[in-house]
Amino acid sequence: MHYVTVENLTKAYGIVPLFNNISFHINEGDKIALVARNGVGKSTLLRILSGKETPDSGTVWINKDVTVALFEQDPKFDENKTILENIFHTENPVIKAIKEYEAAVDAAEEAAESGKEDDGQAISDALTKMDDLDAWSFESKVKEIMDKLNIHHLKQNVASLSGGQRKRVALAQTLIDLGFEHQHTLLIMDEPTNHLDVEMIEWLEHYLNGENVTLLLVTHDRYFLDAVSEEIWEMERSELYTYKGDYANYLEKKTARIESELSTIDKAKNTFRKELEWMRKQPKARTTKSKSRQDNFYEVEAQAKKKIEDAQLQLEVKMTRLGGKIAELKKVYKSYGEKVIMKGFEYTFSRGERIGVVGKNGVGKSTFLNILQGIEPADSGKVNIGDTVVFGNFSQQGLEFKEDMRVIEYVKTFAETFPLAKGGSMSASQFLELFLFPGDKQYTYLSSLSGGEKKRLQLLVILFMNPNFLILDEPTNDLDLPTLGVLENFLSEFQGCVLIVSHDRYFMDRLVDHLFVFEGDGEIRDFPGNYTLYREWLKANEKKGKDKWGELGKMKSEGASTNVVAGPQAQTSTSNKQATNNQRKPTYNEKKEFEALEKEMKDLEAEKKKLEDSLGNLPFEEISKASIRIGQIGTLLADKEMRWLELSEVM
Numbered sequence: 001m002h003y004v005t006v007e008n009l010t011k012a013y014g015i016v017p018l019f020n021n022i023s024f025h026i027n028e029g030d031k032i033a034l035v036a037r038n039g040v041g042k043s044t045l046l047r048i049l050s051g052k053e054t055p056d057s058g059t060v061w062i063n064k065d066v067t068v069a070l071f072e073q074d075p076k077f078d079e080n081k082t083i084l085e086n087i088f089h090t091e092n093p094v095i096k097a098i099k100e101y102e103a104a105v106d107a108a109e110e111a112a113e114s115g116k117e118d119d120g121q122a123i124s125d126a127l128t129k130m131d132d133l134d135a136w137s138f139e140s141k142v143k144e145i146m147d148k149l150n151i152h153h154l155k156q157n158v159a160s161l162s163g164g165q166r167k168r169v170a171l172a173q174t175l176i177d178l179g180f181e182h183q184h185t186l187l188i189m190d191e192p193t194n195h196l197d198v199e200m201i202e203w204l205e206h207y208l209n210g211e212n213v214t215l216l217l218v219t220h221d222r223y224f225l226d227a228v229s230e231e232i233w234e235m236e237r238s239e240l241y242t243y244k245g246d247y248a249n250y251l252e253k254k255t256a257r258i259e260s261e262l263s264t265i266d267k268a269k270n271t272f273r274k275e276l277e278w279m280r281k282q283p284k285a286r287t288t289k290s291k292s293r294q295d296n297f298y299e300v301e302a303q304a305k306k307k308i309e310d311a312q313l314q315l316e317v318k319m320t321r322l323g324g325k326i327a328e329l330k331k332v333y334k335s336y337g338e339k340v341i342m343k344g345f346e347y348t349f350s351r352g353e354r355i356g357v358v359g360k361n362g363v364g365k366s367t368f369l370n371i372l373q374g375i376e377p378a379d380s381g382k383v384n385i386g387d388t389v390v391f392g393n394f395s396q397q398g399l400e401f402k403e404d405m406r407v408i409e410y411v412k413t414f415a416e417t418f419p420l421a422k423g424g425s426m427s428a429s430q431f432l433e434l435f436l437f438p439g440d441k442q443y444t445y446l447s448s449l450s451g452g453e454k455k456r457l458q459l460l461v462i463l464f465m466n467p468n469f470l471i472l473d474e475p476t477n478d479l480d481l482p483t484l485g486v487l488e489n490f491l492s493e494f495q496g497c498v499l500i501v502s503h504d505r506y507f508m509d510r511l512v513d514h515l516f517v518f519e520g521d522g523e524i525r526d527f528p529g530n531y532t533l534y535r536e537w538l539k540a541n542e543k544k545g546k547d548k549w550g551e552l553g554k555m556k557s558e559g560a561s562t563n564v565v566a567g568p569q570a571q572t573s574t575s576n577k578q579a580t581n582n583q584r585k586p587t588y589n590e591k592k593e594f595e596a597l598e599k600e601m602k603d604l605e606a607e608k609k610k611l612e613d614s615l616g617n618l619p620f621e622e623i624s625k626a627s628i629r630i631g632q633i634g635t636l637l638a639d640k641e642m643r644w645l646e647l648s649e650v651m
Helices: 042-049 083-087 093-114 121-133 136-148 163-180 198-210 222-228 247-281 288-304 365-373 407-412 428-434 451-464 481-493 505-511 531-544 549-553 569-583 588-617 620-648
Strands: 002-012 017-027 031-035 057-062 066-071 184-190 214-218 231-236 239-244 327-336 339-348 354-359 380-385 391-394 417-419 425-427 469-473 497-501 514-520 523-527
Touching: 002 042, 002 184, 017 042, 017 214, 017 231, 017 239, 031 042, 031 222, 042 057, 042 066, 042 184, 042 214, 066 163, 083 093, 083 163, 093 121, 093 136, 121 136, 136 163, 136 198, 163 184, 163 198, 198 222, 214 222, 222 247, 222 505, 231 247, 239 247, 327 365, 339 365, 339 523, 354 365, 354 505, 354 531, 365 380, 365 391, 365 469, 365 497, 365 514, 391 451, 407 428, 407 451, 417 428, 425 428, 428 451, 451 481, 481 505, 497 505, 505 531, 514 531, 523 531, 531 620, 588 620
Parallel strands: 031 214, 031 231, 066 184, 184 214, 354 497, 354 514, 391 469, 469 497
Antiparallel strands: 002 017, 002 057, 231 239, 327 339, 327 380, 417 425, 514 523
């Protein structure tokens, strides 16, 4: 079934168009990911398709039998109503029955807690209505959505929710509405994974794949993109390009497209020089034949003067010298009332460490980062920071400024010039240009920047202060994919320490050496590997039905200083390991294989990184070979990592 047709769509804010004369079709069952740099109109296009904005010109045709559901980055609620009232906001009889049932159950629970008697009549009436409407199957789906997105306290007013809570409530509202919309629905999602933890993201992947839904989404999460979409659209230079397949295929095809365009431009330049000479020699009176050639000349001229602007964010930083002593935490305790965040945590940081910090929302990851930086005090214990350490804190709070000001004014409040890694310095304006803020954009007010542009500016300001210990709290939210790629490359070469809190699995897999896993109740474990390895380990142990944390938490990834203990955990770790060793000792061959696997995995990861970094510079005929090899390495790594985990249980 044909859902949407868009023809010659144009939209501009000011002189430069966001997109110009773009056309496309969406059919039933399509699953499309839309990618582009920040500020080029992704969200605007989604709002036009949903009818919330109008184009400057062009036509948007949507089948009369199709309902468009939009999940936005900045959800709108009735601030005076509760979570329950906002989620169940439609007048559908089934939703109304579920709403009444949920309210009756909540009232009964409140009565029981306060010691009051409840005759149960409200619940009885609600149950009868649920039965009459056969609403139980959908009610179970509603329960699943609410539980998986960790939405409780339904009588809480939405005005009191945090940004992350608001996003989860909006997502629940969208998914619940989806179940009762018309049979044919186009679901449009703008960054749906922001503020979701990894378990929620993985659940959302399975949910969307299990639903018969036509999908158009914007996301920076590359694993999520590959899991739920089958086609990638890229908005670039006011045009729309289409690529079938996954993200790796998109990168390969885009590189080939740019090379082809550059080749075409080179040929047009050669033709243009010849035709320009002919034009200059022609008399004023021309024949019909020469008039045709003249018209063709202007087409060649336009092609020859076409520019392929593949501007890349450039990150260079003259890192402040980092001394021998970096940071040391000794028996650190932290609690909020009965909620324990850290319980006897100890760790000594080493130069060049890249550590991922993971755990469910609300277990204390941000508190840990604040204690390390001295923003919050610990209840007890010592936090010793080296004299040469300069923290660069990329926080979730974003830009902080007293009043609205222009971009260039904001940057100059920190410094007028910036020292370069290779010597010399540059002005604030020049540094802004490296971060893709051209001259006219530098005089834009901060309030008018897109979410991604604000994040990019926040990153600029942090690097402007020459840190040697970067703390990144959800850095990937709202950043576009090209900027993320540059940031990843920069961090992989950064000589200082890096602590990353992120739910972006792809980002974590590329960068971290090991993980601090916040399990709750003050338990913090050190996992020797990246996030994918950790998730595989968890799933493997869930199947076995036993916890090997103590044993694995004592292992060390090669080159990492992982001396984490957490009070009683150290004893548990030792006893578990002794119990395992009592069951069976590793053979000599197993020890040798275990040692060899660590080296082989390290070599394979280095080869994979080298190939990935070189993809953009390889000739077209070499790209396919490199992509095949990257896939082979991924398979080999998965096999070796699983074998490493098996052997680790008897080491």
